[in-house]
Amino acid sequence: MRDLDRALAARIRLLVLDVDGVLTDGQIVLGRAGEEMKAFSARDGIGIKLAQCAGIEVVFLSARDSAIVRERGRMLGVGEMHLGEQQKLGALRKIAERHAIGLDEIAYVGDDIIDIPPTAAVGLGVAVGDACEDLKEVASHTTDAEGGRGAVRETIEAILKARGDWKAVLEGYLATR
Ligand SMILES: [Mg+2]
Numbered sequence: 180m181r182d183l184d185r186a187l188a189a190r191i192r193l194l195v196l197d198v199d200g201v202l203t204d205g206q207i208v209l210g211r212a213g214e215e216m217k218a219f220s221a222r223d224g225i226g227i228k229l230a231q232c233a234g235i236e237v238v239f240l241s242a243r244d245s246a247i248v249r250e251r252g253r254m255l256g257v258g259e260m261h262l263g264e265q266q267k268l269g270a271l272r273k274i275a276e277r278h279a280i281g282l283d284e285i286a287y288v289g290d291d292i293i294d295i296p297p298t299a300a301v302g303l304g305v306a307v308g309d310a311c312e313d314l315k316e317v318a319s320h321t322t323d324a325e326g327g328r329g330a331v332r333e334t335i336e337a338i339l340k341a342r343g344d345w346k347a348v349l350e351g352y353l354a355t356r
Pocket residue numbers: 197198199200201289290291
């Protein structure tokens with residue numbers, strides 16, 4: 180991912196994440212009884228913690244509802260999850276309204292065509308490394324890492340480093356361990 184503009188990074192108040200293909204590699208493993216399994220990146224998890232330490236609120240926004248995703252969000256202290264949202268841009272506008280911020284103060288990370296409207300609308304629209312080409316065309320940045328394999332961590336590090344916050348946030352986080 181190329182370096183972020185410092186002023187752009189400093190404006191970001193909210194990080195909104197698609198789930199399948201962003202926090203996971205997009206695979207949904209189904210068992211015989213219909214139970215679902217998904218794999219998440221522990222490094223993305225630490226990244227989300229670091230973003231929260233830096234005062235950036237993290238929100239999940241997914242077209243699919245899933246008990247596993249709710250559990251992952253709970254583990255990471257993600258207070259706001261919008262799951263089963265088919266109209267992502269509409270949902271994003273409501274989120275911005277509720278937080279009383281502009282879309283330009285939001286970073287959004289996605290991987291597929293359903294993410295095109297929100298990615299094009301926000302201040303920082305990010306496509307994961309293995310996102311579909313149509314999304315990469317509207318995204319302002321593309322991560323080197325693929326979905327479920329550190330793309331979220333890479334985005335968060337890029338934001339915090341561009342702000343000049345990275346070292347302080349890291350030290351603050353480590354002091355609590
Ligand atoms: Mg997705």
